[in-house]
Amino acid sequence: MLNITSISVTFNEGTQDEKKALNNIDLNLKQGDFVTVIGSNGAGKSTLMNVISGNILPDAGDVFISEKQVVNLPEYKRSAFIGRVFQDPMAGTAPSMTIEENLAMAYSRNKKRKLKYGVTKKRKDLFREHLQTLNLGLEDRLSAKVGLLSGGERQALSLLMATFTKPNILLLDEHTAALDPSRAELITSLTEKVVRESGLTTLMVTHNMQQALDLGNRLIMMDKGQIIFEAHGEAKQELTVERLLQEFQRIRGEQFEDDRVVLG
Numbered sequence: 162m163l164n165i166t167s168i169s170v171t172f173n174e175g176t177q178d179e180k181k182a183l184n185n186i187d188l189n190l191k192q193g194d195f196v197t198v199i200g201s202n203g204a205g206k207s208t209l210m211n212v213i214s215g216n217i218l219p220d221a222g223d224v225f226i227s228e229k230q231v232v233n234l235p236e237y238k239r240s241a242f243i244g245r246v247f248q249d250p251m252a253g254t255a256p257s258m259t260i261e262e263n264l265a266m267a268y269s270r271n272k273k274r275k276l277k278y279g280v281t282k283k284r285k286d287l288f289r290e291h292l293q294t295l296n297l298g299l300e301d302r303l304s305a306k307v308g309l310l311s312g313g314e315r316q317a318l319s320l321l322m323a324t325f326t327k328p329n330i331l332l333l334d335e336h337t338a339a340l341d342p343s344r345a346e347l348i349t350s351l352t353e354k355v356v357r358e359s360g361l362t363t364l365m366v367t368h369n370m371q372q373a374l375d376l377g378n379r380l381i382m383m384d385k386g387q388i389i390f391e392a393h394g395e396a397k398q399e400l401t402v403e404r405l406l407q408e409f410q411r412i413r414g415e416q417f418e419d420d421r422v423v424l425g
């Protein structure tokens with residue numbers, strides 16, 4: 162479903178601020194893989210997401226989605242097959258538009274012929290049906306401006322907008338990090354539900370090691386622009402935070418230094 166080969170990204174090349182954010186990354190995701198991604202600050206996690214979504218053009222390497230080479234496709238052309246939720250609840254929705262207008266925008270994203278902007282009765286019913294699955298009562302607030310929603314409600318709506326058209330790839334970049342614990346838990350369980358029910362191929366960056374262990378069927382650990390450790394299936398299920406920290410120490414010869422990641 163997603164195949165990345167030999168991806169490198171260098172920022173500010175040739176200057177004093179030169180930074181190799183990704184160093185020769187390979188990654189292959191099968192249909193339905195749910196991969197959690199952990200790593201310290203600056204490891205390159207968001208840069209990897211940006212390369213997949215087309216926000217950043219890599220210096221070298223290839224990106225294939227469903228065997229289609231997309232490395233030179235701009236972001237807006239990839240958006241038909243990529244759903245994305247960001248850390249910032251403000252980033253995924255348009256605040257001055259209503260809930261139904263936001264949903265209509267997301268709905269038309271993967272259609273070849275852009276649909277008329279108007280929201281028909283049939284589509285309203287469809288939106289209501291999807292909103293009901295969130296259990297937040299948003300189905301009764303279709304004409305409310307999104308700017309009036311709480312952070313958790315907006316993030317739930319962002320998740321719905323990113324997933325209800327069943328994208329080939331779902332990218333989640335610390336999408337619960339800006340929420341209070343109970344809201345974060347709600348968004349995490351909604352994520353788990355939608356990924357499971359729709360069988361979405363998902364990459365989820367989390368700063369919480371325990372969450373990375375609890376969710377998904379694969380885990381990757383990044384450090385300094387590289388994938389340094391991976392676990393699948395049963396091997397992943399047997400991992401603990403302690404074992405992950407030991408692995409890091411064994412591979413890198415130093416202790417993992419990011420308390421935010423360890424403690425969640």
Ligand SMILES: Nc1ncnc2c1ncn2[C@@H]1O[C@H](COP(=O)(O)OP(=O)(O)OP(=O)(O)O)[C@@H](O)[C@H]1O
Binds near residue numbers: 173200202205208
């Ligand atoms: N647009 C940019 N210009 C210059 N440097 C950048 C840019 N984006 C990222 N970097 C640098 O590249 C490195 C990787 O950044 P990235 O945002 O991918 O890390 P991350 O793993 O997502 O970290 P965090 O956990 O803090 O979100 C960092 O050193 C960062 O400062």
Ligand SMILES: [Mg+2]
Binds near residue numbers: 206207208
């Ligand atoms: Mg990041």
